[in-house]
Amino acid sequence: MRVALLTEGGYPFARGESVLWCDRLVRGLGGHEFELYALSRSLRQEQAGWCDLPQNVRHVRTAPLWGEPPAHAPCAEGAAARGVTGRRERRRFAECFAELAAAICTPAADGDEPDRADRTGPTAAERFAAGLHGLADLARDHGGLPDAIRSELAVRVLESACRAPGALRAAHAAQVSDLLAVVDRLERALRPLSLDWLDEGPGSAGLGDVDLCHAVGGGPAALAGLLAARAYGTPLLITEYGVRLREHYLASTPLPAQAGGVGPGGAAPGVRPDAARQPVRALLASFQGRLAHEAYARAQLITPGNTHARRWQERCGARRERLRTVYPGMDAEPFTEVGEAVMDVPAGGSDGDTPGRGGRSGPTLLWVGRVEPAKDLVALLHAFSEVRHALPGARLRIVSTGLGTAPDAAAYAAHLRALAAHLFPDEAADTHSVGESPVAFEEIGGPAAPTLADAYAGGTVAVLSSVVEGFPVSLVEAMFCARATVSTDVGAVCEVIGGTGLVVPPRNPRALADACLALLRDPARRTRLGAAARARALELFTVEQNVEAFRGIYLELMSRSTRAPAALDTDGAPVPFAQPAESHVPGRWASTARPPAALASATASPRPAGVRSPAHARSAQTATVHGPSWARHAASGTPAVGVRPGQEDPA
Known part of the structure; x- marks a missing residue:
C-alpha cells in the first residue's frame, strides 16, 4: 500500500x-x-x-x-x-x-x-x-x-x-x-x-x-x-x-x-x-x-x-x-553484550562494582541523558551527597548525550559543575596523590564513554531524577543492559519500570538517596531486578514489536477503508480489479496499484513524475526518490534535494 x-x-x-x-x-x-x-x-x-x-x-x-x-x-x-x-x-x-x-x-x-x-x-x-x-x-x-x-x-x-x-x-x-x-x-x-x-x-x-x-x-x-x-x-x-x-x-x-x-x-x-x-x-x-x-x-x-x-x-x-497503546521501538542490539555479561554474574557478584568496560572501581551511580533543568540534576547531586556520607567509596557519573534546547541549558550545565565542586571537593588518598572528585561529568563519544553501552557498563545503578518526563528512553536503555534502576515517579516511568526498579517521589533528594543506598548495598537484589528489567524491555520495547504492531494496524485500517478507487476509466467509472486485495498486504505490488497501460495516458498528470511545477518553488520542497544514493548524509551539512524546479530526476 x-x-x-x-x-x-x-x-x-x-x-x-x-x-x-x-x-x-x-x-x-x-x-x-x-x-x-x-x-x-x-x-x-x-x-x-x-x-x-x-x-x-x-x-x-x-x-x-x-x-x-x-x-x-x-x-x-x-x-x-x-x-x-x-x-x-x-x-x-x-x-x-x-x-x-x-x-x-x-x-x-x-x-x-x-x-x-x-x-x-x-x-x-x-x-x-x-x-x-x-x-x-x-x-x-x-x-x-x-x-x-x-x-x-x-x-x-x-x-x-x-x-x-x-x-x-x-x-x-x-x-x-x-x-x-x-x-x-x-x-x-x-x-x-x-x-x-x-x-x-x-x-x-x-x-x-x-x-x-x-x-x-x-x-x-x-x-x-x-x-x-x-x-x-x-x-x-x-x-x-x-x-x-x-x-x-x-x-x-x-x-x-x-x-x-x-x-x-x-x-x-x-x-x-x-x-x-x-x-x-x-x-x-x-x-x-x-x-x-x-x-x-x-x-x-x-x-x-x-x-x-x-x-x-x-x-x-x-x-x-x-485508542491503542503501541510502545516505541528501540534497538536492543547495541546493549546485548552488556546485558548478557551482567546476566552471567553469579548471585552476589559485582555487576559493576569492579573496573570493567568503561567503568571505574567502586559502586557507581550512573545518570545518562540531555542536560537540562527538567532532569533536576541539582536534586541528584544533593542526593549523592547523602549517599557519599553513608558509603564513602561511592561515585557518580553524569554522562551527557547533549545539551537540552532550553535557553539557559549551557548556564545550567555550568551551574551543575560549580555545585559539584562545592559539595565534593577534590579528594586525595594521601599527601602524594592528586585529588579527584567523586562526581565525573562525561559525554557520549568521550574517552570514558565512547558509546551508550560503554556508559551503562560502567554503572552499578542507573538513576533518573527528572521532574518532567515523557517516555524515559534512558531507563529502557539501562533495562536492556540489565541494570537496576532508581527513578522519580513522573511521566510514563512507572509504566516502563513495571516493578523492576525502585521509584521515589520527584524533588525529594533524601528519598532518592535512600533508594540508591538500598540497591548499592544489596548486590543480589540488584541482579534480580536487573534480570527482570532486561526481560521486560526485550518483551515490550524493541523495534520488532513496534514494527509488527503497525504492520497489523495498517492492514486493519485498509480492511475497513471505504475510500473510492483511484483508477477510473475515460467515463469516470472505476476500473475493475485495478487495485486488487493483495495490494494491501506486505510485498512489492506497486504495479498492480496503477491503472492499466491503456488508461495511463488518459489519467496521467501532465508533468512527468518527479518534476516540480514552478508553483512549488516556495510552498514546498519536493523530491522523487530512486534509492538511497540521492540522499546526503547528515554529516555533510547539505540538505539532500532530489529534484530541482523544472528539471527531471537524473536517476
Missing part, C-alpha cells in the same frame, strides 16, 4: 525527536511504499540535511513552520492564485475565522463537551471544525491564507471574540500586541491548509493518491491528514509519544526553583513566560486543545506511546475505543 507519513520537526530531517522511530518503521515495513510530508521547525533543522532514506520512500515534500510564509499554492482547477483579496473572499474569510476564534476563546471542559439538551447552538468543537474546514476550502480556492491570517481583519475578528461574553478570562485582558502574537502563531500552525499537498491522480505524488495517512502528532502535521480524510475519505492514523497540548504547557510554564527555574524546551514551538503574556499562552493552549480534539475525532485510530500520553489524549476528547 502507499502510506503518507506526516511529520513535524522530525523525519526525514537529521535533527528531530522522532527521526529514529520513523526511520525504523519505514525500513521495517519494506513491503509498503511511503511518501513523506514533513514540516520543519527551524532553519537549523533544514540546514542539517536529511537522513539516508530507504528505497521504499518514493516522494518527499517539505514546508517550513518558521520564517516568512510561503508563496501562494495553486488553486483548485488551475485557477490563478491571488489570495483573499476580493470583497466576497474577505467576507467569507471573516466568517470562517470568526468561528475559529470564537471556539478558541470559549473555555473548554475536560474531554469532549457534553451534549446538553438545553443548548441552542453548536458546541465550541463544532464551531472550530466549521471554521477550520471553511478556511481550508478558502485556501484551496484562492491559493493560500498567510496574508489573510496576518491581516488587520483577522486581528479585529480575534479581538471581538476575546471581548465576547463568556470568553476566556485571560482573553479579556488581551492587548493589541498579544493579538498580533497570537495571529502570528496561528498563521504558522495553519500553514498546512495552504500547501498544495492534496494533488491526486497517478504519478501526482499527492495525498489524493495514497491509501493511508499516518500523522506523527496531533498538531499541524495532522492537518494535511484531516484534509485528505475529508476530501478523499483517506483513513487517518495518529501516533503520539508526546501530546501537543502537554508540550505546550511545559514550554510555557516555569519549573520550580530547585530545578533551575527554566522551563523545558524543544518539545513544541510554544511560548515562554518571558516571551509572551498570559493571554497569549491561554489562547494558544486553547487552540492546541481544539486542534487535538478535531484530529482525534476524525482519526480512525490513535496510537499513544504510553498510558501517560493516553490519559492526555482522553482529556483532549479522544474516544477510548479508538
